[in-house]
Amino acid sequence: MDALQIAHSAQPRYAASDEELLKFYEQMLLIRRFEERAGQLYGLGLIGGFCHLYIGQEAVAVGLQSALDGARDSVITGYRDHGHMLAYGIDPKVIMAELTGRAAGISQGKGGSMHMFSIEHKFYGGHGIVGAQVSLGAGLAFAHRYREDGGLCMAYFGDGAANQGQVYESFNMAALWKLPIIFVIENNGYAMGTAVKRSSAETHFYRRGAAFRIPGMPVNGMDVLEVRAAANVAVEYVRAGNGPVLLELNTYRYRGHSMSDPAKYRSREEVQEMRDKHDPIDHARDELMKRGMSEDALKDIDKRIRATVSAAADFAENSPEPAPPELYTDVLVESY
Amino acid sequence: MALELKMPALSPTMEEGTLARWLVKEGDAVKSGDILAEIETDKATMEFEAVDEGTIGKILIAEGSEGVKVGTVIATLTGDEGVSVPAPASGPAKPASAPAPRKAPATEVKPEAKPAPASKPAPGSNMKTVTVREALRDAMAEEMRRDSRVFVMGEEVAEYQGAYKVTQGLLEEFGPKRVIDTPITEYGFAGIGTGAAMGGLRPIVEFMTFNFAMQAIDHIINSAAKTNYMSGGQMRCPVVFRGPNGAATRVGAQHSQNYAPWYASVPGLVVIAPYDASDAKGLLKSAIRSEDPVVFLENELVYGRSFELPEMDDHIIPIGKARIMREGSDVTIVTYSIGVGMALEAAKVLAEEGIEAEVIDLRTLRPLDRAAVLTSLAKTNRMVVAEEGWPTCSIASEIVALCMEQGFDDLDAPVLRVCNEDVPLPYAANLEKIALIDAARIAETVRKVCPRKA
Incomplete structure (x- = not known):
């Protein structure tokens, strides 16, 4: 085990205050309820195209991003991006309105589920090409270092993207130039329909940086406090100018790869087992109750979050589509 | 003996x-x-x-x-x-040393609302003779002095001084923070450059040649060109991808291709292909200042050619404006990049035969200066498009379509294309010569559309 793994195993779970734990719980629940609603709206035909839900993986984005400094650290991910945006405090209304393709959407209706950005929140997408966000994230990290702004980049990608060549090109340069970046592999077990063991010669993804001397850490991605503890170790290491860290977050998605995926490649029992025994939200809820939180208080929270999501959905359904002339705007920034 | x-x-x-x-x-x-x-x-x-x-x-x-x-x-x-x-x-005699960097006092330039206007040489301003290679280097150096966000990255750009010497001297002036040697990893460093632009910097990404940019084209198209649109105008990507494009000499099919039509077909990109030193410098400076992603296509065979260039503090050429290289009344030859030199040569031969050809240098391929093409067509009523590249789905095809759609009434003859042969470029000297466009072929094509003068 290398130093980072030892540091993590010394304190595998973050000692969250009640307030912090409650916040993690609320954020995870918001993502869960948001995604459930997005799934419904998809079924109603209000959301089109590809829509990849984050249900089951909530603890990853919430735990990791809680360790970042939103004022200076950038985040970038692939197409399964709703959860990362919500975890970075972006208004659910403008995300949902983007999913329904409305002018009030965060990309003014021109991006859709896979292409959302918020420079204000240092969220740089939302990228539809598998693996592209890894090189782009290394570029964001390059910019942090160039500007000497003290920030770092967190670049998320999946177990599927981990087999793309540019990931390793980026690992090489990030390590060579000691870029401030945390590479996060969200290993949910399946690259669309292909199980990890059918696609990957090395299924322990945290080892994938070894050839570039990038330290790796395997992390239980179903426990928000374990995730946060690992994030602290990684952030401290990267912030100190040591170069990149590779985190493998072992997680699970309950839904199909996208809304159009029947997920025939795995058994119902496998999914049910994860839901029943490893759900990150249930887990946090049990812990809150153990710490003395009442069931009524938790119900109130659930009610409040449902109301927030309903308001976002109403907003997304009722706000107008982009005006036709918007078709031609923002192709280029300047006029020539 | x-x-x-x-x-x-x-x-x-x-x-x-x-x-x-x-x-x-x-x-x-x-x-x-x-x-x-x-x-x-x-x-x-x-x-x-x-x-x-x-x-x-x-x-x-x-x-x-x-x-x-x-x-x-x-x-x-x-x-x-x-x-x-x-x-x-096999190697250079003197390996380039990397002297201690002199800190350049550039500061960040705030985004400008409007594109910079063209700078005109003051009457009586001195002209100096520079190569295209030097003009490109000077453009980068001037913009790096002006704006601390500008940096250059690519293979061999720093210590080696540029595979084609275009970045010569930059490492010495700006240091390794801003002149960055990359590993041979086009997809990766194109992505890093693009990401750095998203993060607020002004990268100049050099491809040793655009043939190698094929490995990186995903980032040029999917990441750089589409970002501003996909984000509803929120996230810009002001990156310049530059390097030599088109056929060189005897380097075979994989190193000899003109990618202009590929990039020029993509909304969200600006595509520039300069010919001479003045344009190389003025347009590259505009490209670096642009808020949009720019593909800047140079030509290896032109790097060493010398041209006159006005000595000015800030030599800027506007993007999107074609220029008339030679006025003429009988026929228009539309061309760009290395084709400009060939077209001018052809025009000289034709003039001796009594055919006055107008030569238009497109300079920017996207956005295309349609008005310049159509105005010249209205004047001469005949047009030939000369392009060092394949004919199929080419810039030439685009110009032909433009004339059909918007200039039909001005046409006295069909618009003809004169391009390279539609084959991968061969190595053998004689075959290569046959495959590539030249002035004689341009002149011959022009004769086909011009009636013989009595």
Whole structure:
């Protein structure tokens, strides 16, 4: 085990205050309820195209991003991006309105589920090409270092993207130039329909940086406090100018790869087992109750979050589509 | 018997060089592998090595001589039997050293609301002669001094001073923070450059040639070109991808392709292909200042050509404006990049036959200056498009379509294309020559659409 793994195993779970734990719980629940609603709206035909839900993986984005400094650290991910945006405090209304393709959407209706950005929140997408966000994230990290702004980049990608060549090109340069970046592999077990063991010669993804001397850490991605503890170790290491860290977050998605995926490649029992025994939200809820939180208080929270999501959905359904002339705007920034 | 030692060609495009230094003198005995001289090409200083043993007879070209043509006899070797042909050593004579960087006092330039207007040379401003290569380097250096966000990255751009010497001297002035050697990893560094632009910097990403950018085209198209649109105008990507494009000399099919039509077909990109030094400098400066992603297509065969350039503090050429290189009333030749030189040559020949051709240099391929093309067509009523590239789905095809759609009433003859042959570029010298466009072919095509003058 290398130093980072030892540091993590010394304190595998973050000692969250009640307030912090409650916040993690609320954020995870918001993502869960948001995604459930997005799934419904998809079924109603209000959301089109590809829509990849984050249900089951909530603890990853919430735990990791809680360790970042939103004022200076950038985040970038692939197409399964709703959860990362919500975890970075972006208004659910403008995300949902983007999913329904409305002018009030965060990309003014021109991006859709896979292409959302918020420079204000240092969220740089939302990228539809598998693996592209890894090189782009290394570029964001390059910019942090160039500007000497003290920030770092967190670049998320999946177990599927981990087999793309540019990931390793980026690992090489990030390590060579000691870029401030945390590479996060969200290993949910399946690259669309292909199980990890059918696609990957090395299924322990945290080892994938070894050839570039990038330290790796395997992390239980179903426990928000374990995730946060690992994030602290990684952030401290990267912030100190040591170069990149590779985190493998072992997680699970309950839904199909996208809304159009029947997920025939795995058994119902496998999914049910994860839901029943490893759900990150249930887990946090049990812990809150153990710490003395009442069931009524938790119900109130659930009610409040449902109301927030309903308001976002109403907003997304009722706000107008982009005006036709918007078709031609923002192709280029300047006029020539 | 005396053998003739001839000025060697040390690169595919070298036509002449400087005999920088003799390392042997008359009467010296030499053996295979000895370094005889240092020769400066337009790209690097190379060692000139003996292949066989013998004694240096006469030194015919003194050291310091510039413009020595390839094939000129520079010395004689006497003694041993057999044919002795000196061969160039494989590496540069003097590895570029990386001196301590001098901190450039550039600051961040705030985004400008409007594109910079064209700077016009003041009447009586001095003209100086520079190569396209120097003009490109000067453009980068000036913009790096002006804006601390501008940096250049790519293979061999720093310590080696540029595979084609375009970034020569930049490392010395700006240091390794802003002049960055990358590993050979086009997809990766194109992504890093694009991401850095998203993060607020102004990267200049050099591809050793655009042939290698094929490995990176995903980031150019999917990441750079589409970002501003996909984000509803929120996230810009002001990156410049530059490097040589098109056919060089005798480098075969994989190193000889014009990608202009590929990039010019993509909304969200600006695509520029300059011809001379003035445009290379002025347009590259505009490209670096642009808020949009720019593909800047240079041409290796033009790098070493010298042109006049006004000596100005800030030589800017606007993006999106074609120019008339030569006025004429009988026919218009539309072209860009290296085609401009060929078209001007063809126009000269045609003028002797009584055909006055107007030559339009498109300069920017996207957005295309349609008005310039149509205005010239309305004047001459005849058009030929000359393009160093394949004919199918080309810039030439686009110009033909434009004339059909918007200039039909002005046409007195069909618009013809004169392009390279529709084959991968062959290596054999004779086949390569047949495959590539030249001035004679342009002139011949023009004659087809121009009625014979009595």
